[in-house]
Amino acid sequence: MITSSILVLFGLGFFAAVILAVASKILFVKEDPRIALLENALPGVNCGGCGYAGCSGAANAVVDGKSGSNVCVIGGLEAAKAVAAVMGLEVVEMEPELAFRDCTGGKRAEELYRYEGAKDCRAQALLYNGSKTCPEGCLGFGTCVSVCPFDAIHMGPEGLPVVDPLACRSCRKCVDACPRNVLSIISMSERLLHQEEVNDCLAPCRQKCPGQINIPKYIELAGKGDYAGAVNTIRERNPLLLVCGRICPRPCEAACRRTHVDEPVGINMIKRFVADWEMKNNLRLEIPCAKETGHRVAVIGGGPAGLSCAYFLRRLGHSPTIFESMPALGGQLRYGIPEYRLPKKDLDWEIQGILDLGMEVRTDIKFGIDFTIQGLQKEGFEAFFMGLGAWSSGNLRIEGEEAEGVLSGIDMLTAIGLNKPPEVGPKVLVVGGGSTAIDTARTSIRLGCDVTIIYRRTQNEMPAHVDEINDAQEEGVKFVFLTAPTRVIIxxxxxxxxxxxxxxxxxxxDDSGRCRPIPIEGTEVRYPADTIISAIGQKPSLSCFYSEDSEECPIDFTRWKTVNADPDTLQTSVPNVFAGGDLFSGPDLVISAVGAGRRAARSIHFLLTKGEIPVADNIMRKLIPYTLFKDVDGVDNKCRATMPHLCEGSYRISTFSEVEGALSEEQLKLEASRCLRCGLICYDRDVPLAEIVTARVGEKVE
Known part of the structure; x- marks a missing residue:
């Protein structure tokens, strides 16, 4: 009985062995020998950061063509080279990428409700989009921390994820896990290229800045004494921080949330301090640039728009050449802004920092006369940025304005910039109410003249910044309001x-939003004058676009005599030609020209490298309404700093020395402490948030 059972079992085993032997012959799959080689080439830590089941899974993915030589996020470049050697692939070195957090809320963010059962960000997001009032901010439960295989993220004391740049391997697991898109993997170039979107963490001041500078971040860094960090943060958006720290009329401050408490933060004062800190210490902080692309771009016009475009093109790896009609770069910064507001040695220092990145400059060369786009194309230039500026003056359109002794404000300032000051009589009348009118008036005062500004509206309607008007009044410039010229007596x-x-x-x-001036019949009056300066507006000169043998131009213009370009990409009717600055917008702020230069550089970069220019559907084009609330509770009053003056009294108007100075370090820290570090709706309070549950809810824009 036992013997027969053993024989049966032996028979079954033998039969099964035969079947397996036959099956192995039929079903045998030969393993690709490269898999074993790849497993040996990979670090063997089986971290899973690549998204596959260990290094064996990664090796199979490479062989199957599902991943490239850079499959290993922890092995870096060396592992990529080893994988490429096995597969016969080329290794293209990529820019370093890091996880980046775009949120400043954390524990400051108010709660809409409390739900004790959900302790995971993804679970919270399923409950009415989470408990926080901000529709974009971090929910604070640290899901990103739990999924990171490299321990590169921890929750900081403010209730926000903090990334360790030395440990981060850019595996994207935190990005995939975050339901609010608070985290992203981004390189230097991607940061430079990013257009602000309504889903970003944008404080009102940052929304208002034409240059899209991360204002709360650089103020926070400056307040902590990290001046280099503040400078680098500004330079991600603006290479002309020395210039803007002196002359920007700071539209950002008009949107500052602290305005609803006491006075806006002195944003520009802080920018001026850190910019001066770098220059006075002659530090020349390193400005990283991407790998050379070999693409050549012509930047026509060396003013703020052109300098900005060339700067960002160079940082993105391209080779820009600047073409400038004047003897030196700077445009209206050099030839339109007086020395007492912007010392030329400071301008030279800042421009040199841009040129040190490596770019060719050709000065004293006029577009349309000495060179054309067609000629530059033959030289090998692939794309073109037009930043020619607004150098033509508006006319008074009155009888006698062609007389001797009548000149335009821009011509006067340009002549002084060229060290060829025009003859100006002892009694000067300036017609206009903008920055050019104020600059010519204050310049004439320094030339020893008696100066009166004539403006057809009231002081409240003057386009010039109120600080400029006040400075002019302090220096002795007289004003006559509600008065318009009718003719010049010769x-x-x-x-x-x-x-x-x-x-x-x-x-x-009228269309500008200002009250329309209406003449009052029979009220004519004559003002004696030796020199009359017209400063009623500037416009671009478009004649340089036309060749001698043609009356047609392939580039479209607007009815305002500016170049017609797409407002998002700045691309003109000629696909590889872009425009920005005053040539596109008409006379505008320097920071607007800087922002346009970066926008154009972004478009040119994508056109040259991808063949098309992507534009996000949700880019920010206007202020986000739900962020503009006025009930800023829990904040104590703090006095705003006063910008110091370097020279006062009679000496001030007897010299062209710079008038304004910089804050002291102590003043800087006090002013930085006034910043509320705003996000979309969160901000710092002096009163603890404690157990506040608010009714204020943001509006998520899909």
Missing amino acids: GEDGHATHLECIKMKLGEP
């Missing part, structure tokens, strides 16, 4: 002797 020698004007009254608002 003497027998052909020289202007008087300016005849008529009184005005304000009517209904």
Whole structure:
């Protein structure tokens, strides 16, 4: 009985062995020998950061063509080279990438409700999009920490994820796990290329800045004494921080949330301090650039828009050449802004920092006369940025304005910038109310003249910044408001002797939003003058776009005599030609020109490298309404710093020395402490948030 059972079992075993032997012959799959070689080439830590089941899974993915030589996120470049050697692939070195957090809320973010059962960000997000009032901010439960295979993230004391740059391997697991898109994997170039989107953590000041500078971040760094970090943060968006720290009319401050408490933070004062810190210490902080691409770009115009475009193109790895009609770079910064506001040695220092990145410059060369786009294409230039500026003056459109002694404000300032000051009589009348009018008036005061500004509206409607107007009044410039010129009275020698004007009254608002001035009949009056300066506006000169043998231009213009370009990409009707600055917008702020230069560089980069220019559907084009609330509770009043003046009294108007100075380090820290570090709706309070449950809810934009 036992023997027969053993024989049966033996028979079954023998039968099964035969079947397996036959099956192995039929079903045998030969393993690709490269898999074993790849497993030996990989570090063997089986961390899973690549997204596959250990190094064996990664090796199979490479062989199957599902991943490339850079499959291993922990092995870095050496592992990529080893994998490439096995597979016969080329290794293309990529820019380093790191996880980046775009949120400043954390424990400051108010709660809409409390739900004790959900302790995971993804679970929270399924409950009415999470318990926080901000629709974009971090939910604070650390799901990103739990999924990171490299212990590169921890939750900081503010209730926000903190990334360790030395441990991060850019595996994207934290990005995939975050339901709010708070984390992203981003390189230097991607940071430079990013357009602000409504889903980003944008404080009101940052929304208002035409250059899209991360204002709260650089103020926070400056307040902590990290001046280099503050400078580098500004330079991600603006290479002209020395310039803007002196002359920017700071539209950002008008949107500062602290305005609803006391006064706006002195944003520009802080920028000026850190910019001066770098220059005065002659540090020349390193500005990293991407790998050379070999693409050549012509930047036509060396003003703020052109300098900005060339700077960002170079940082993205391209080879820009700047073409400038004047003897030196700077455009209106050099030839339109007086020395007492922007010392030229400071401008030279800043421009040199841009040129040190490596770019060719050709000065004293005029577009349309000495060179054309067609000629540059033959030289090998692939794309073109037009940043020619607005150098033509507006006319008074009155009888006698062609007389001797009548000149334009921009011509006067340009002549002084060229060290060829025009003859100006002892009594000067300036017509206009913008920055050029103020600059010519204050310049004339320094030339020893008696100066009066004539403006057809009231002081409240003047386009010039209120600080400029106040400075002009302090220096002795007189103002006559609600008065408009009607004709120039000319003497027998052909020289202007008087300016005849008529009184005005304000009517209904016009297209600019300001009240329209209306003449009052019978109120004419004559003002004696030796020199009359017209400063009523500037516009681009478009004649350089036309060749001698053609009356047609392939580039479209607007009815305002500016270049017509896409507002998001700045691409013109000629696909490889882009425009920015005053040539595109008409006379505008320096920071607007800087922002346009970066936007154009972004478009040119994508056109040259990808063949198309991507534009996100949700880029920020106007202020986000739900972030503009005025009930800023729990914040104590703090006095705003006062910008110091370097020279006062009679000496101030007897020299062209710089008028304004920089804050002291102590003043800087106090001013930085006034910043509320705003996010979309979160901000710092002096009163602890404690157990506040708010009714304020943000509006998520899909």
